[in-house]
Amino acid sequence: MATLSTPTFDNSLLKDILPERKITWLERVLGPENYRIVKGLLKTPASIVGFILIGTFILIAVFAPAIAPPVTSDPYKIPRDGFSSKPQGIGTEWSKNVPDIPFWYTPLTGKTEWVHLMGTAQGQYDIFYGIIWGTRTAFRTGLMVVISTFIIGIIIGSISAFYGGLVDNIIMRIVDVFMTMPFIMMALIMAAVLTPVLGRSLLPSILALISFGWMGYARIIRGDILSIKERDYTLAARVVGVRDSRILFRHILPNAIFPTLVLASLAIGDVVLSFAALSFLGIGTEIGYADWGQVLSFARNWITSLNDYWYIVVWPGFTLVLFVMGWNLVGDALRDVLDPRMRGKS
Amino acid sequence: MINYIIRRLLLVPVLLFGVTLIVFGMLQLLGPVERSALYVRDFPRNENQIAGIIKKYGFDKPFYVQYWRWLTGTQDPATGTRQGGILYGDFGYSRTGSQPVIDMIKDRFPNTLDLAIWTVVPMLAVGIWLGVQAAVHQNGFVDQAARIFSIIGTSFPTFVFGLLVLMLFYAQLHWFAPGKMSDWVNQLVYSGAFHQYTKLLSIDALLNGRLDVFWDALRHMVLPILTLSYISWATFVRVTRSSMLETLRMDYVVTARAKGVKERDVIHKHAQPNAMIPIITLAGFSVVGLLGGVVITETVFNYPGIGQAAATAAQQLDVVTVLGFAIFTGAILILSNLIVDVLYALIDPRVRLD
Numbered sequence: 001m002a003t004l005s006t007p008t009f010d011n012s013l014l015k016d017i018l019p020e021r022k023i024t025w026l027e028r029v030l031g032p033e034n035y036r037i038v039k040g041l042l043k044t045p046a047s048i049v050g051f052i053l054i055g056t057f058i059l060i061a062v063f064a065p066a067i068a069p070p071v072t073s074d075p076y077k078i079p080r081d082g083f084s085s086k087p088q089g090i091g092t093e094w095s096k097n098v099p100d101i102p103f104w105y106t107p108l109t110g111k112t113e114w115v116h117l118m119g120t121a122q123g124q125y126d127i128f129y130g131i132i133w134g135t136r137t138a139f140r141t142g143l144m145v146v147i148s149t150f151i152i153g154i155i156i157g158s159i160s161a162f163y164g165g166l167v168d169n170i171i172m173r174i175v176d177v178f179m180t181m182p183f184i185m186m187a188l189i190m191a192a193v194l195t196p197v198l199g200r201s202l203l204p205s206i207l208a209l210i211s212f213g214w215m216g217y218a219r220i221i222r223g224d225i226l227s228i229k230e231r232d233y234t235l236a237a238r239v240v241g242v243r244d245s246r247i248l249f250r251h252i253l254p255n256a257i258f259p260t261l262v263l264a265s266l267a268i269g270d271v272v273l274s275f276a277a278l279s280f281l282g283i284g285t286e287i288g289y290a291d292w293g294q295v296l297s298f299a300r301n302w303i304t305s306l307n308d309y310w311y312i313v314v315w316p317g318f319t320l321v322l323f324v325m326g327w328n329l330v331g332d333a334l335r336d337v338l339d340p341r342m343r344g345k346s
Numbered sequence: 347m348i349n350y351i352i353r354r355l356l357l358v359p360v361l362l363f364g365v366t367l368i369v370f371g372m373l374q375l376l377g378p379v380e381r382s383a384l385y386v387r388d389f390p391r392n393e394n395q396i397a398g399i400i401k402k403y404g405f406d407k408p409f410y411v412q413y414w415r416w417l418t419g420t421q422d423p424a425t426g427t428r429q430g431g432i433l434y435g436d437f438g439y440s441r442t443g444s445q446p447v448i449d450m451i452k453d454r455f456p457n458t459l460d461l462a463i464w465t466v467v468p469m470l471a472v473g474i475w476l477g478v479q480a481a482v483h484q485n486g487f488v489d490q491a492a493r494i495f496s497i498i499g500t501s502f503p504t505f506v507f508g509l510l511v512l513m514l515f516y517a518q519l520h521w522f523a524p525g526k527m528s529d530w531v532n533q534l535v536y537s538g539a540f541h542q543y544t545k546l547l548s549i550d551a552l553l554n555g556r557l558d559v560f561w562d563a564l565r566h567m568v569l570p571i572l573t574l575s576y577i578s579w580a581t582f583v584r585v586t587r588s589s590m591l592e593t594l595r596m597d598y599v600v601t602a603r604a605k606g607v608k609e610r611d612v613i614h615k616h617a618q619p620n621a622m623i624p625i626i627t628l629a630g631f632s633v634v635g636l637l638g639g640v641v642i643t644e645t646v647f648n649y650p651g652i653g654q655a656a657a658t659a660a661q662q663l664d665v666v667t668v669l670g671f672a673i674f675t676g677a678i679l680i681l682s683n684l685i686v687d688v689l690y691a692l693i694d695p696r697v698r699l700d
Contacts, residue, residue: 177364
């Protein structure tokens with residue numbers, strides 16, 4: 001019997017028509033659809049600006065001890081230059097409680113006296129210090145809330161989508177109830193209830209934001225799972241008799257999770273904004289904690305003379321705006337990439 | 347259609363039940379001792395007294411027993427008088443407001459409503475107009491400007507924007523003021539000469555024929571209105587733009603153009619009405635959101651609505667007041683969402699004729 005020879009194709013002719021496409025390791029790891037999302041994000045100018053902003057804030061957070069050296073053992077306590085209530089302007093000299101002069105200051109300005117670079121708020125809290133260390137607070141709270149809400153959303157959404165029927169219906173009604181409640185008001189209330197139990201710290205606000213922030217992810221992952229549940233490979237796995245949990249964790253979730261993951265990671269901006277709003281309203285951390293909302297809330301007592309003390313609003317305000325904008329720019333580009341009408345256009 | 351409305355109506359009690367459950371669940375985060383402290387004005391030092399209160403109000407009973415008691419209160423078998431029970435409108439006594447929570451809500455809600463009414467028009471008109479312009483001149487100057495504007499808008503926290511606006515227009519220019527009314531209006535309103543028909547200051551001023559009072563009310567609302575609208579414009583521009591773009595590509599629009607309809611009529615008469623459907627939903631939810639009390643804006647501008655009251659109560663850890671407001675806003679939102687959904691069904695032929 002003649003052995004079957006492997007059929008060979010001459011691809012060289014095709015090369016002229018279809019240029020050979022190199023598949024990078026990233027594409028291999030992520031798969032073509034997810035790779036398209038990442039590539040789309042890296043190609044849009046707006047999202048590049050966003051990434052640069054986010055990167056700058058990460059650097060500030062990492063090098064906070066070098067940029068603004070702490071005075072006490074708890075670096076998240078903003079150092080106070082005395083206790084006088086009247087805010088001091090930009091460039092006024094530190095007189096009490098002077099921290100070490102950071103390495104970059106003397107070479108850059110030629111001065112040897114450490115000043116309040118951005119002025120002080122009432123109670124002589126140094127605004128510059130609050131902004132630098134507030135960046136760390138922002139990332140800490142943002143990451144904690146986003147990771148927790150993401151996990152909760154994924155669990156609830158997958159249960160809902162995978163079992164369907166009555167389970168799905170009940171879970172989605174619960175989601176509806178949570179979504180009806182006004183977010184900031186409920187977070188505010190939850191944090192207020194938790195504060196006497198947990199004491200003044202980051203925790204009440206973080207838990208409050210988690211409690212009322214998971215619903216969006218549950219809905220999105222539910223939708224994605226519902227569509228992947230009907231794909232051929234899932235049906236094939238079911239036919240072969242694979243266990244429920246294995247189908248969910250090996251076949252469905254890895255394929256459904258990526259868009260939700262990206263959305264969640266970009267939600268850090270919004271979470272930080274809500275957190276700042278809560279501490280602006282006076283909920284959560286104790287007074288003087290390095291946190292942007294906290295610094296901004298100092299301005300509330302100086303409404304009538306804000307034109308004199310503009311630096312209490314402008315510096316922390318623009319820091320917060322730039323931070324949120326960084327995430328929004330990337331998020332905006334992501335929305336375009338994820339839009340099904342745009343699919344196959346890049 | 348009738349079917350849809352009935353199904354939607356049946357959902358209301360479910361949602362209301364859910365809201366009370368969430369609020370009561372939050373109350374349960376406090377231990378029995380802490381909760382007993384909520385019910386007495388002066389915290390008793392005496393251990394036995396706390397134990398007595400816990401026993402009297404049943405704070406150690408199972409969850410569902412406490413929940414039922416919280417909903418319906420208790421009835422004195424001898425006199426028939428009822429005590430407590432949120433279903434009967436007893437939300438407890440507010441420590442921060444020094445009055446029953448329900449009276450506090452009655453005082454504050456008209457102010458929130460007043461602000462909401464005046465915010466609706468600028469919020470919708472400017473947002474939708476900008477969105478339509480951006481879609482019609484896609485990738486043109488207006489579109490790019492609207493896009494940048496909407497990214498900046500979504501990134502600007504309400505309180506930062508509010509503080510900046512106050513800095514400029516109040517502290518620097520003295521054009522507008524925070525608060526609800528000037529002192530002379532305050533004296534006038536409570537003097538008896540000013541009849542309060544609706545409790546909405548701006549409307550009452552018109553009904554009383556006092557244009558000066560009306561101006562004063564409006565002057566105090568301009569900055570909050572600007573802040574609230576600015577934040578929503580960003581969303582409206584985006585939604586309107588994408589909805590408009592999608593509609594403009596539809597075959598019937600192409601047909602209209604092909605048969606020589608004027609471009610302005612194509613945009614405003616043919617495309618815009620259909621493009622408005624998703625925007626109406628968004629508009630509904632935005633208005634409902636305004637009714638739910640705009641906590642941050644009201645606080646920044648010291649405007650005495652329910653949002654500001656809730657924020658003050660939360661700041662001073664007045665749990666009773668805060669939970670009362672939670673139930674109230676939850677109920678308001680559920681009912682107004684119902685109205686929005688029904689209106690939406692009436693407008694959208696796809697739902698109406700289903």
